[in-house]
Amino acid sequence: MSLNKKQIQYLKGVAHSLKPIVLLGSNGLTEAVIAEIDYALNHHELIKVKIPTDDREVKGLIVDAICRETEATKVQLIGKTLVIYRQSEEKKIHIPKL
Template sequence: MTLTGKQARYLRTLAHPLQPVMQIGKGGMTDQVLDQIGLALEARELIKISVLSNSPLSVQEAAQAVQEGTKAEIVQTIGRIMIVYRRSQDHRTIVLPR
C-alpha cells in the first residue's frame, strides 16, 4: 500500500501531538525491536519512533529496516524521528482520506 500525498499529510497531522513509543539505540535494529514495533502498530496504527544518536543506523537506514521488517509505511522522517503507519487488522481506528 502506497500512501497518497493527501493521506500522508493527514497522518502527519494526526502524529503531531504523539510522543515516540520506541527508541532505537546502540543495539540497532534487532528482531525483538521489529516485533515490538509490529505490536505497537497493531495496537495504534500510527506511531513515532526515535533513533538515538548512539545508534549504529542512520534514520533513513532504520526507516528502511522498519518498513521491510513490519510491512509498514514510513509517513515522514524529521531529524531523528520517524512516523510509521500500518493499518491494523482488528482495531481500524484511522480512516484515511481518498
C-alpha cells in the same frame, strides 16, 4: 500500502501530538525492537520511533529495514523521529480516500 499526498498530510497531522513509542537503544535495530514496533503498529496503527543516530546513511538503512520488516509505510522522518503507519484489521484511523 501506498498513500497519496493528501493521506500523508492527514497522517502527519494526526501524528503531530504523538510521543515516540519505540526508542532504539545502543544495540540498534534488533529482532526484539522489530517485534515491539510490530506490536505497537497492531495496537496504534500510527506510531513514532526514535532513532538515535546522526549518520544519514545509517538512519536511512534503519528506516528502510523497519518499513520492510513490519510492512509499514513511512509517513515522515524529521531529525531522529520516524513516523510510520500500517492499517490494522480494526481500522482505528480513518484516512481520507483522495
